[in-house]
Amino acid sequence: MSELDLPRDLFSRAAFETDAAAAGPVKAGRKALRLANEQLNEAFRSGHLAGELIHWRAEMTDQLLSALWQRFTPDRPGLALIAVGGYGRGELHPHSDIDLLILQSDRESGGPEGVEQFITLLWDLGLSIGHSVRTLEECVRRAAGDVTILTNLLEARLLAGDAGLLAQLRERTSTHHMWPAREFLQAKLAEQEARHNKFADTEYNLEPNVKSSPGGLRDLQLIGWLARRHFGWSTAEEFTSSGFLTKEESSILLRGQEFMWRVRYALHMLTGREEDRLLFDHQRELARMWGFTDGERLAVEQFMQVYYRWALALAQLNELLIQNFDQAILRTDAEDEVTILNDSFEIRNGYIAARSPDLFRSRPGALLEVFLQAGNNPHIQGISAPTIRLIREHRHLIDEDFRADPSNRGLFLQLFCAQHRMTRQLRRMARYGILGMYLPEFGRVVGQMQHDLFHAYTVDAHTLQVIENMRRFLREDSDERFPVTSRVARRLPKKELLYIAGLYHDIGKGRGGDHSELGAVDAERFCLDHGLSRRDTNLVTWLVRNHLVMSAFSQRKDISDPDVIQDFARHVTSQNRLDYLLVLTVADINGTNPTLWNAWRASLLRQLYAETRRALRRGLENPVDKQDWINETRQAAIDILEYRGFTVEELDALWRERGEDYFLRERAEDIAWHTEAIAGHHDRRQPLVLVRNSLESNVANTTQIFIYARNDNRSFPRVCAELEQLELSVHDARVYNANDGMSLDTFFVLDSDGTPLEDQGERQEHIAEHLTHALSDEARGAAIVQRRTPRQVRSFSLPTETLMTTDTNKGVTVLEVRSPDRPGLLARIGEVFVRFNVVLQAAKIQTLGERVEDVFFITDSAHRPLEDRELCEAIQAAIRRELDGQKTA
Template structure:
């Protein structure tokens, strides 16, 4: 099958001239040709497809130029620029054109050009066009590097080619933007562009054209090569000594891969889309032939391939730009070389091997290079020629290399280095050394998890965990992480913390429990690297339990002394608690920036503090609940009597509240509530109190306290009103007094994940809305108008419901995991209401697109829900209704 429609240039022009609707004919011609190209995708080299698409558009352009009487003029030329100028077009790429004039056009020419451009739009092409004289182009190119770059890639489609040649000559490096100026400007342009994408190849929804490791980075190399060497081919970099044949092969393979992805992305979206949005990733994985495996989704396999290609291109780009820098910008600079040791020297502040055979003769130097970089923080980097040698010789890393004590000692030196550990591990990963030395780490490079919770690939997340650990050494982090910084300085061996960070997620993607599998890997690592048995057991324990503290803090009631005691027993001693706390803080902050907020920080701090107290008390001497209750009552009573409140009046108020309240609330909050209840003017109205919980022990969120007669739908009405106010509920404590009143505390954050603050107008709005809602809880609006976020709609999160009885606390726990959406808590509350169930407590956690909420419930008599049939019906109803809502994407 011929790739292009079987029609000559003259025949196409005749067809356009004869057609009653030439624009429609041209549109159909392009559509039919594109369909043929799409059908050929599986069997045709992508370069051929991209060039064929450009060739097909060429045919239409040339025919249209003639159609409007422009072909025989010597004072105008139709010039392709940009990607089109290179003869590369994807299905929906912009078609960039320059209408180049010798002089300002007369009216007749203006009219013809306007009809020509209108025709191009009429036939459905995305046109980017400019109409300029030769002099105008020269003036613009002198001031704008983008214009100068476009002109470099220009080719004449129709008209007078001499005009383009004159333009090329007048804008050449002899007249403007010499090699040095051009390279410096393009390098700065790339630096600015990369910053827009956080300087990482691993964005959750990457831009395959503009992000680091994208197509633009390849074009950057080509532009510089063309300007300096006057070559139109990337392959010429081999003959000029900038790329080895093997490196060129990698570059070509990566470029072809990105072209294939972009081609299918355009076909799928039917527009010039270059972002791999969640909307498209699954379908692209199918189009490119990926399939689900036992451990990973097809989309995860696809994105892993993409990220690895982006990383490879990014490294090549980095290496080539450094080589260009030496040849173009620093060719006249006197080199300063000083020896570092027998194997390495420093050239112009860059580390390099002292002779080309160093890695061949001394394989351990493959690790030594990074140890030296860490020991000499003044070095700017590793010289490009040494990077090339590192990448080439990494094939020497095998089991014998990994088990060599010299090499294991070097790696431990790096982990113990006082400087730049994260930077060197990241460098090792980029150059393929870390993945070879630790094959288990190599398996997770580029691995993504298709959710909104984990916004980094596993390898990027892992190294970011270590970076967060290292940052705790700095004084400027003490304010943001005061407790973690203090605890970090008490750790006897920080390298054990770094090893646990390196291995905590290393077994992801294998199937099975990654914590258990990772612990086995960690033990093997510690044994191979000469750590003591105790050290190895600690690292393995940390890897095995790296989720335990965050799960306990976020999903269990840590105001319950039994919960704290159980966690203290699992931790065992203060050393394990300290290491685990720092690992947990670093892990959460490296998973998703939105996860770490003041509320989560306060939960972890509270759990750490209470566990530390329990450990000091002794695990054989747990605190009794009644002692806890009595201490809380006495402390709250002292606060109130100090403020001249009457003791008997307080005791009368407290008599009907019940012990649960004094177990769950702090003395300061009880005093705050009690004072407001004693002083309120209208006992018939609901009482709504709001303040920053930073004023109490529970720092980190805004507290909303509600005192009102208990009704069956009170929880549903309350959470619906809070949701409608744009607040996120982090925690809920629902307590019903003996005399039928509800004393409810909600910890909330605003939409930015921060407390409300001292925004008194906002506080009054919240108070008024809740007061009006709670006066008539039966009348609340049952729907929330906020839309589900775009990203959430593309995830399938089947609802999971686990119901179990908490015998110690005489209540039932309902653990619900489902797709997060506006109004979720209110819907769950309505289901509980239908089943005549009361919510006594709730832990609310939103992890990306997933809501993981735990509700502690009782029946109307305050007893656990023990009927197996009722529990089964509740479980089925929750699953069916929440899944129906999720599938509706409301």
């Protein structure tokens, strides 16, 4: 099959007419479409350019539609069949919509004869048609009021009918009559900004949209629309001859467009529908099609790094060309506003510009200075397009000698002290390739994805987002969402040390081994090379090495235990380290995945920070005595309850059967709440369920559910199943088995989307009623939720991991479970506990994106740690079977 033969063979008008005469136009059309599709898909697999195939598909469709049009609406004046949108450009992917405009000179009663039958036939053929029937006046009126409609008409192309109508439409929608070039540019840029914001303004989402994400095909289409509207250009050659693009940039644009076209074609072909999202399961298939294989890095990660680098390159060209359009369209008649900064740079129309084309060749250090100037001058809104081009052309000058130059090192270090939009300067440096050239260790992680459900962005995009979060904490508008972190961030003595730690905290990923340790080595070398003191170097290195520790302590340890607080305080050793680590931790969590930060996670970190601060203030040599802690809590609860009419003797009787853990871990206010309710609950055969929102500092904006019921190890799976039916997510569970056969259980919950429960009345009553029924004697317990496992989870075949250890100090066995999240997970684990007669003492529930890392503190029925190794292995195996068997449910 040759390139020249293929388009001619795709559609034969004579063969179609013969088949239509014998079997009717529907069967003939379906046959023609099937044969053409088979040929095109085979050509794609054989390596034909996707650009050729989508144009050939459009040509074949042109011919088929023209033939069908003639059967129903023979040519007559005042009626035309017009291709618009992407189809109007002559581009048609396997399952793209075929956008048609049936244009008529004036409105006929009942519509043009034969058009309804024509459209019906197209649907019968299985084509995805987007069509409108409008008069010339209607088109003009709609285009004048909606830039999207005008854009759809920009590439209108006649398929059949009255060519004069299309000519009139083009004239009446030209810049002479509506949407002058200036207004059109501003409207389209606003559309692009809104679209980019929808995708978090990054090319690096882990499931990008090849059409709409930054750096995708829509960015290229925008360039085409602007060029066509203002200049009448439609080819890359016209961009080059005009000086808007160099030959190298034109080549990048064309090759990048072909790559994106090929990805989109493959997605349509694989899925059998119009699918533009590079979902996880599609990524693996495309990696195989591109010839990548698993090695030191997964094939899918290698393919996606290629994708991200093309997206970054196209985003750069989009930025450069839009600035050129801005200059040519918005400022065409305006005199340049120029402010001289120094011998090297000037501000021209708000953009910093090199004053000489030889600047970077004669003084390579200016490759860093340009960003420092932009970061220190609030009047600079960006870097001029010619200077961006010069930066790209001269970035190869950043070599070992450049990096070793003390003046260059000083310039780079000053960037972290820039007063204005510092993070934006780092993003520009990354986008133009400067950051990766100056820091080769950063260059290695550019576009590097982490093929999991936890991280929403690539390593480099995440790193810059973390630094941006740090800067955001310094602004007053962060006080409401991050009250503690913002206050702590503002009082850090050297904020540049925090930014350097953020830059290096994940830089060791993708190399194998512990990325925290690898990153710490790189960070130490950077600090010493750049002249930081040994004290500052040690702080940055410690932060990088320990950037996960605070999160792990807060979410996996019992931070109500003073021994745990003391251990963490000994690890941190100083208030200065604690402050820096808190800000880094909160910035990291919020930069990893936007869904991870919620009220519960915030409250845990706030509690750990506050208690550790107290421990450091007391001194590491003066740990809190547990009995003193218990006595203080008991006395505080007594003080509250005495005001409510209780005597000390009554309270001693009520609390006689409670273990010390209850008073060690619960707050005095909650103990008083529990005690008062229990004292008035006289029928122990029926469970007592209390629900209230917790507004105290350490559990802010979560909902507490307290259950007082007869001790029954079936309660935990029942409660978990019922809570999931109620669309609540459990974040912490505490279980106290009293000596009188009763159990006191507390669950901290949020809505299933991680937000606090807003309705404090009816919703709480509803929860209490359902849980009371689920735990009653007549109830069988709530059924485990059978909802379909989320698509993202099904895309990963990650096995459940379990680990069991013994905490001799607390007298419990610690079971850790790591698994993709799925409906009914906690209830299923609880059922395994019932099966093996395991008693749950407490649980720390942590959901990270679509993955859970849960910790359960368990004992045998005699409340002793599990000592039997075979029993421990059997429990873990049962949990793995129970969870992994549900992956594809």
